[in-house]
Amino acid sequence: MPDVLVLIEHADDTVAKASLELLTLARRIGTPVAIAVGGPSPSVVEKLGGYGASTILSTDDESVSSSVTAGVVGLLASLISSREVAAALLPSTAEGKEIAGRLAVRLDAGVLTDAVDVTSSGGEIVVEQSVFGGSTVVHAAATRGVPVITVRSNSVTPEESPATPSVETVSVADDGGRHAAVTSRSPVSAGGRPGLTEASVVVAGGRGVGAAEKFALIEELADVLSGAVGASRAATDAGWYPHAAQVGQTGVTVAPQLYIACGISGAIQHRAGMQTAKTIVAINKDAEAPIFELADFGVVGDLHAVVPQLIAEVRERKG
Amino acid sequence: MKIVVCVKQVPDTWSEKRLDPADQTLDRAAADGVIDELDTYAVEEALKLKESLGDATVVVLAMGPAGAAESLRKALSMGADEAVHIVDDALHGSDALATSLVLAKAIEQIGYDLVLLGSESTDARMGVMAAMLAERLGVPQATLASGVAVDGTSLRVTRMTSAAQEEVAATLPAVVSVLEKINEPRYPSFKGIMAAKSKPTSTLSLADLGIDASSVGLAAAATKVLDSTARPPRGERTIIKDDGDAGARIADFLASRKLL
Numbered sequence: 001m002p003d004v005l006v007l008i009e010h011a012d013d014t015v016a017k018a019s020l021e022l023l024t025l026a027r028r029i030g031t032p033v034a035i036a037v038g039g040p041s042p043s044v045v046e047k048l049g050g051y052g053a054s055t056i057l058s059t060d061d062e063s064v065s066s067s068v069t070a071g072v073v074g075l076l077a078s079l080i081s082s083r084e085v086a087a088a089l090l091p092s093t094a095e096g097k098e099i100a101g102r103l104a105v106r107l108d109a110g111v112l113t114d115a116v117d118v119t120s121s122g123g124e125i126v127v128e129q130s131v132f133g134g135s136t137v138v139h140a141a142a143t144r145g146v147p148v149i150t151v152r153s154n155s156v157t158p159e160e161s162p163a164t165p166s167v168e169t170v171s172v173a174d175d176g177g178r179h180a181a182v183t184s185r186s187p188v189s190a191g192g193r194p195g196l197t198e199a200s201v202v203v204a205g206g207r208g209v210g211a212a213e214k215f216a217l218i219e220e221l222a223d224v225l226s227g228a229v230g231a232s233r234a235a236t237d238a239g240w241y242p243h244a245a246q247v248g249q250t251g252v253t254v255a256p257q258l259y260i261a262c263g264i265s266g267a268i269q270h271r272a273g274m275q276t277a278k279t280i281v282a283i284n285k286d287a288e289a290p291i292f293e294l295a296d297f298g299v300v301g302d303l304h305a306v307v308p309q310l311i312a313e314v315r316e317r318k319g
Numbered sequence: 320m321k322i323v324v325c326v327k328q329v330p331d332t333w334s335e336k337r338l339d340p341a342d343q344t345l346d347r348a349a350a351d352g353v354i355d356e357l358d359t360y361a362v363e364e365a366l367k368l369k370e371s372l373g374d375a376t377v378v379v380l381a382m383g384p385a386g387a388a389e390s391l392r393k394a395l396s397m398g399a400d401e402a403v404h405i406v407d408d409a410l411h412g413s414d415a416l417a418t419s420l421v422l423a424k425a426i427e428q429i430g431y432d433l434v435l436l437g438s439e440s441t442d443a444r445m446g447v448m449a450a451m452l453a454e455r456l457g458v459p460q461a462t463l464a465s466g467v468a469v470d471g472t473s474l475r476v477t478r479m480t481s482a483a484q485e486e487v488a489a490t491l492p493a494v495v496s497v498l499e500k501i502n503e504p505r506y507p508s509f510k511g512i513m514a515a516k517s518k519p520t521s522t523l524s525l526a527d528l529g530i531d532a533s534s535v536g537l538a539a540a541a542t543k544v545l546d547s548t549a550r551p552p553r554g555e556r557t558i559i560k561d562d563g564d565a566g567a568r569i570a571d572f573l574a575s576r577k578l579l
Contacts, residue, residue, distance in 0.1 A: 009482070011482075068459070068460050068461060068462065068478065068485075068487055068489075069450055069460055069462075070460065073454070093480070093481040093482075094438065094439075094446055094463055094480060094481060095463070095480045095481065095482075097439075097445060097446040097447055097450075098446065098447065098449070098450035098460070098462060098463075099450070100447065101415065101419075101445070101446075101447025101448070101450040101451045101454075102447075102450045102451060102453070102454040102460075104415075104416060104447075104451070104541070105416060105419060105451050105454040105455060106454060108416070108541070109541060110414075110416075110540075110541035110542040111415065111416070111445075111447060111541070111542065112542055113444075113445045113446070113447065114444070114445075126545065130550070131338075131444075131547075132336040132337070132442075134550060135336070135337075135549065135550055136336075136337065136338060136547055136548070136549055136550065137547065137548050137549075137550055138338070138343075138544055138545075138546070138547045139544070139545040139546050139547075140542055140543060140544045140545060141542065141543060141545060142541060142542050143540065143541055143542060143543050144541050145541060177457060178457075178458060178459050178489075178490060179459050179460070179489075180459035180460055180461040180474075180476070180487050180488065180489035180493065181487065181488050181489070182478075182485045182486070182487055183486045183487065183488050184485065184486045185483045185484070185485045185486075186483060186484050186485075187482060187483045188479075188481075188482060188483055188484060195481070197481065201578075243499065243500040244479075244500075249441055250356060250357060250441060250499055253444075257578065258573070258576075258578050275550075276550075279576055279578060280553075281569055281572070281573075283565075283569075287558075287560075292556075292558055294553060295556060295558065296553065296554070296555075296556060296557070296572075296576075297556075297557050297558075297559075297569060297572040298556065298557070298558040298559070299558075299559055299560075299561055299565040299568070299569060300558065300559070300560045300561065301560065301561025301565050302561070305561065305563075305565075305566075306561055306565045306566050306569070307566070308566070309564075309565070309566025309567060310565075310566035310567075310569050310570060311566075312566070313566055313567050313569075313570035314570055314573075314579060317570060317574065317579055318579065
């Protein structure tokens with residue numbers, strides 16, 4: 001089976017859950033080869049092996065880690081030209097998509113972003129995409145080159161498949177190009193909460209929350225459910241919550257197991273970012289709010305009364 | 320200093336979008352076209368740079384059907400100096416690879432020190448164009464910017480990735496994409512709207528750019544849509560009115576779905 005290159009997101013001793021999802025998908029269409037920029041620690045190697053990576057290719061090359069996308073693109077392009085590769089899988093993060101785009105130009109290959117599923121059918125690799133904010137489901141394939149595919153997190157449940165990977169160090173030749181250089185990097189902290197796109201549970205607040213300080217209630221519900229906090233555009237535009245938490249057309253797209261919309265009317269702008277969530281719960285005062293069209297369970301009521309009760313119930317049931 | 324801002328005409332963010340069943344391309348007739356909101360942040364940033372640098376020209380560039388001229392006019396009325404519209408029937412159905420090829424040729428022809436654009440489009444949402452342009456033009460990519468500072472021949476950008484905030488340095492010319500948090504786009508003034516009518520605008524065809532029509536359009540795309548379907552409606556819905564126990568009932572529901 002040809003290789004499927006998987007670009008891994010890892011830090012110190014942890015591997016992103018999204019990377020384990022990519023390895024799970026890669027196994028369906030070929031032999032997973034994990035690409036780790038920065039020497040992977042023994043626990044990272046063990047984790048990648050546990051999810052079926054047959055080979056781990058790593059580089060400590062400063063030019064790869066300190067350039068904006070260009071170094072990783074060069075590394076992936078050289079691996080694709082020197083190995084038999086069926087596809088390259090990358091995370092559907094903003095930077096993952098940038099790498100995919102550049103790589104596709106360099107290889108003159110088809111690029112498919114925001115896949116929610118990847119399958120192989122009669123030798124052709126087919127992706128499922130959820131477009132226009134989840135209102136339309138599309139199947140697509142590359143017509144030339146090695147398909148470069150970015151996959152949304154939470155698209156598949158990671159499945160273990162123990163392997164003992166070989167770890168090889170690869171180097172990248174200087175391409176002589178002018179590249180932007182990263183001069184400093186500070187990790188973004190979500191205050192101990194899971195990242196918005198990776199979280200299994202997202203609790204989001206909108207106009208109905210009423211004030212910045214009232215977001216403490218949304219955060220408290222998120223915390224008892226071990227979830228992330230999102231916000232509608234109305235709430236971020238009002239300055240109640242940071243822009244980075246905005247879920248919607250011009251913000252982040254999430255597809256968690258559970259999405260709880262609190263005081264969000266559900267304009268298309270917002271629905272575009274959350275309607276592929278597996279289960280949706282909505283709390284809103286207005287019985288006519290469009291969010292109820294999407295809700296598996298909806299409550300017409302005041303979130304300031306309903307949410308505290310829900311928090312207490314969850315605490316009690318979780319013991 | 321010449322700043323080229325790429326703008327895209329897209330269906331209004333607040334409207335429903337769909338694919339044309341005939342050829343699986345965006346049905347542009349089904350929704351009102353507007354300048355992509357995310358590109359207005361790029362226009363604003365270009366205008367702010369021009370104000371701080373003094374001697375700079377802001378050229379707005381769009382590729383798209385005739386209607387895209389409206390998006391260019393909007394950018395001119397905000398304060399851009401010139402507009403260039405790439406319009407050619409052969410472009411219909413072009414994928415991101417072809418679009419980046421065409422835009423890069425036009426940018427080279429116009430001449431540039433800095434290329435600015437939004438971090439993604441609100442319709443396709445691929446988020447690849449800035450990176451593709453940097454690759455095609457062979458210049459530094461300083462993208463996902465929440466802050467931009469230009470000093471003579473160099474550039475500093477604060478870049479926000481999903482994992483980190485990065486400080487990035489590059490030399491000009493370069494490609495920069497901006498995030499929506501970077502600024503607050505100005506509304507065109509009445510004076511700006513009137514002035515836009517007399518600003519230089521030009522159109523370019525594929526022939527003007529020396530691009531063979533067979534290398535763009537739907538037939539040349541490196542990807543193909545096999546099928547598209549409207550997402551099936553969600554299953555059974557339960558909507559209740561809060562009678563003082565809604566919090567407990569949500570917890571019951573979550574437990575029934577094994578989400579607690």
